[in-house]
Amino acid sequence: MQIPHEVQARPDTGLYNAKLGIWLFLASEVMLFGGLFSAFIFLRLGADDGYWPHGLLNVPIGTFNTAILILSSVTVIRAWVALKMRRYAEYKKWMGLTIICGAAFLIIKLTLEWPPKFAHFGAILRKDKMAEYEKHLGNEHMKAKGLAPRNEISGHLEAVEFTFAGTDIAGVKIYADKKGCMVEDAPAHGEHAAPAAGHAAKADHGKLYKFESKTHGAGFWPSVAEGLERIKGVKLVAFEVKPDPVNEDPLNEENEKPHFWPKKPNHDAAPILIKAEDVHHWSAFVPKHSTYLSTYFMITGLHGAHVLGGVLVFCFLWGPGARLYKKNPEHLANRVEVAGLFWHFVDLVWIFVFPLFYLL
Numbered sequence: 001m002q003i004p005h006e007v008q009a010r011p012d013t014g015l016y017n018a019k020l021g022i023w024l025f026l027a028s029e030v031m032l033f034g035g036l037f038s039a040f041i042f043l044r045l046g047a048d049d050g051y052w053p054h055g056l057l058n059v060p061i062g063t064f065n066t067a068i069l070i071l072s073s074v075t076v077i078r079a080w081v082a083l084k085m086r087r088y089a090e091y092k093k094w095m096g097l098t099i100i101c102g103a104a105f106l107i108i109k110l111t112l113e114w115p116p117k118f119a120h121f122g123a124i125l126r127k128d129k130m131a132e133y134e135k136h137l138g139n140e141h142m143k144a145k146g147l148a149p150r151n152e153i154s155g156h157l158e159a160v161e162f163t164f165a166g167t168d169i170a171g172v173k174i175y176a177d178k179k180g181c182m183v184e185d186a187p188a189h190g191e192h193a194a195p196a197a198g199h200a201a202k203a204d205h206g207k208l209y210k211f212e213s214k215t216h217g218a219g220f221w222p223s224v225a226e227g228l229e230r231i232k233g234v235k236l237v238a239f240e241v242k243p244d245p246v247n248e249d250p251l252n253e254e255n256e257k258p259h260f261w262p263k264k265p266n267h268d269a270a271p272i273l274i275k276a277e278d279v280h281h282w283s284a285f286v287p288k289h290s291t292y293l294s295t296y297f298m299i300t301g302l303h304g305a306h307v308l309g310g311v312l313v314f315c316f317l318w319g320p321g322a323r324l325y326k327k328n329p330e331h332l333a334n335r336v337e338v339a340g341l342f343w344h345f346v347d348l349v350w351i352f353v354f355p356l357f358y359l360l
Helices: 017-046 058-086 089-121 127-137 140-144 170-178 222-229 291-318 320-327 329-359
Strands: 121-125 153-164 180-183 207-214 232-243 272-276 279-286
Touching: 017 291, 017 329, 058 089, 058 329, 089 279, 089 291, 089 320, 089 329, 121 127, 121 232, 127 140, 127 153, 127 279, 153 222, 153 272, 170 180, 170 207, 170 222, 180 222, 222 232, 222 279, 291 320, 291 329
Parallel strands: none
Antiparallel strands: 121 153, 121 279, 153 207, 153 232, 180 207, 232 272
């Protein structure tokens, strides 16, 4: 039985069934992303001074992905036009290019953009301890210029100092070996010079140890330090961080500004020792790190899921679904048009994501 208006449009509305359905679906999508963008804006407006980062994301990567999505919107239209003109070979070419663009967007997101954030360390300092790290925050300089204060020291996690309240540290050393790290006695410096008089002694938590990569200067992901902290008897005492440029030289105005090309860290910079008791919270640049990153991963992750869904539909229409062309080419053209409308919406969402997260 043929369903009415499955291929041919209704004379009163000018819409066939699938096109009406996709517009109703996109209306619900507008409400979904509209709510998320509104939440993002209100959270940003309500954030305390200095607690909403700017210039954190890689603008060249975001710009390149924007160009890819815009190009894919053009190629999917060309694929639909080719079907309407009954040029099957051109349809296959343009639809194939659309699939490549969508896949490239996801690959770049999952290999070049997200993983570096999982490897980056950030420590939000307690408000009453920020003065002790003025050398790396430069808040007096920021205050004189009428700018929001800095509250975070970020960079590459080089090592962790910890104490162990137990009789056998072999389990910690096994964990370190699995992670390509090692455990050794912490060197004497500052108040950690001796357990009898230092921070470790006050904690009554035993001898001070240092957890670091077996490859000098290689460092490790913050998730490795989180795993270390979960081991019974371990208490983190301090972090050694190879700082980002803004914390290495906070008085340099070039380090204050968001840059189109990210500033590379100085690998010869001396590590910063951050006491664990001075830290409000710490983590990699993952959702739990800050409100900004939680909204970033929520919205870009949901958008990425939409991109993946669109690519899978296009793969079907390019492959098995393309057999419909021999039976009813107009029906296939309608399916491509509906999928294209969804794809244009996905691209439109990114046009809002890019300036909100990457540029402002």
